Amino acid sequence: MDFIIDATIKAVQQLYNTTITANDINLQQTRKEFEGQVTIVTFSFTKFSRKSPEQTGQDVGEYLLANIDEVSDFNIIKGFLNISIANSYWLYIYNNTISKESFGIAQPNGKKVMVEYSSPNTNKPLHLGHVRNNLLGYSVAAILEAAGYEVVKANLVNDRGIHICKSMLAWQMFGEGETPQSAGLKGDHLVGKYYVIFDKEYKRQIEDLKAVGKTEEEAKKSAPLIIQAQQMLQKWEAGDEAVISLWKTMNTWVYDGFAKTYKKLGVDFDQYYYESNTYLLGKDIIEEGLTKGIFFKKEDGSVWIDLTEEGLDQKLVLRADGTSVYITQDLGTAQLKYNDFGMDESIYVVGNEQDYHFKVLFLILQKLGKNWAKGLYHLSYGMVDLPSGKMKSREGTVVDADDLIAEMEATAKEQTEALGKTEGYSDEDKQHLYYMIGMGALKYFLLKVDPKKRLLFDPNESVDFQGHTGPFIQYTHARIKSVLSRAGDITQTNLTSELDPLERDLIITLSQYPETIEIAAKEFNPAAIANYIYDLAKIYNKFYHEKSILQAESSSLKNFRLKISSTTAKIIAHGMKLLGINVPERM
Structure with a gap:
């Protein structure tokens, strides 16, 4: 958040008559157990404030609260100044950035990269x-x-x-x-x-x-x-x-x-x-x-x-x-x-x-x-x-890819039918769904872990619809699409009233998507995308269960919640596509 960095530079200049740059400011995402969305680490400021990290944080926090409209509150945990950003800011970000079709799509940077993979014998x-x-x-x-x-x-x-x-x-x-x-x-x-x-x-x-x-x-x-x-x-x-x-x-x-x-x-x-x-x-x-x-x-x-x-x-x-x-x-x-x-x-x-x-x-x-x-x-x-005995290989030494894919489809079929999620599907649609879920489970399980780590792949665990899995995310997308289908056309509405904390948290998470892509690209690490999409799906499900969407208190609130649901579905689909995973429209 550039405005927080700029304001912190001014605060240090006025409070302590010291000039610093953006590189001198350690800005972090606030930990989930504390109030706030942005954290400024104040330990490094003590050398010119001549005060404790806590008192330094108090000084900077009071300055930001008094001078920056977007700052609504602050709290201090030792040398960490946790800043709460006003709802008006998050609404502005959603209405003017996140809700746009171009959100999350980077402009060409003029660089070319080759990715060499597979390399089979x-x-x-x-x-x-x-x-x-x-x-x-x-x-x-x-x-x-x-x-x-x-x-x-x-x-x-x-x-x-x-x-x-x-x-x-x-x-x-x-x-x-x-x-x-x-x-x-x-x-x-x-x-x-x-x-x-x-x-x-x-x-x-x-x-x-x-x-x-x-x-x-x-x-x-x-x-x-x-x-x-x-x-x-x-x-x-x-x-x-x-x-x-x-x-x-x-x-x-x-x-x-x-x-x-x-x-x-x-x-x-x-x-x-x-x-x-x-x-x-x-x-x-x-x-x-x-x-x-x-x-x-x-x-x-x-x-x-x-x-x-x-x-x-x-x-x-x-x-x-x-x-x-x-x-x-x-x-x-x-x-x-x-x-x-x-x-x-x-x-x-x-x-x-x-x-x-x-x-x-x-x-x-x-x-x-x-x-x-x-x-x-x-x-x-x-x-x-693989867990011992989970799958047999054709050659008795390694599990070949075709056997693994067939096993994933069979596991997806078994668990999907057990949960009764195929009502109204034709046989052809069922087979397509089993393949989509099976491959989503396989890909997500293998990509959610940092590439450098050795991993244990359990086919059954990977298809758990309630766990940290691809099918859980796929089901969340289908759930959103079901809500949107029942709602019909969505009227364009920019909400101007107070945000509910769950709505705010959903917007904050959505806002982090472009940065997540940047991090994943810089580190060549799909796990950053996989875990982000899982967190987004979890937050949306909490929002879905605790807040009425189709029966919201007003038409403007209903349309806003439908719009934010639609944006969430779009980001889930886009993020999963970056993992090579398709998401179903219904399930």
């Missing part, structure tokens, strides 16, 4: 970890766009390497020409099936070799299956037509499967990069780094960088035989992305097991003098766990 279906990754990346992109950025959503697909050769080889050996159509399986599940078959057969060969005296390490390296897979990779890199043809066929199956899962998850991409096109990139950058003395060669010809002064270690950037390592291609891909889009910032949404890799990548690019490297950021997120 093409040897198996997307799994639970990918779900958090995709939902997080998609939401961060939506939030940044809402904050005024031009956003590019990118997906770097890991479509080459030994992992895909394992699936290809197993299909050649055991597949008997099976296709997604003949098997009745999504393409990514079919390819994943052969990856599992390879792994089982490979382990069997290892045990056979150990039984005849090989060590485990020797057995892993000399098992016929792994040697054949390595030979297939060499053929791929050499451009062998038969291998390339099979690789394209099986990857096509996988992409078709991924597309269906992405559609179910409600995520999309503006730009795809493929490792098969980028894995040779970066070698020019290595030469550039050698010329600049950033890298050094060892006697065997391998190229390294010494990062010990930065608290890291020596890092290999090119093998002795001249072949790339991951950091090589990532250096090249980072340059390619910048060449393509010239973005101000680039966000990598990747799990926290890659923290070290990205520290090294960003540091190397900075040492190479890439000015754009200062805009690189690793959005590191924690793993997702």
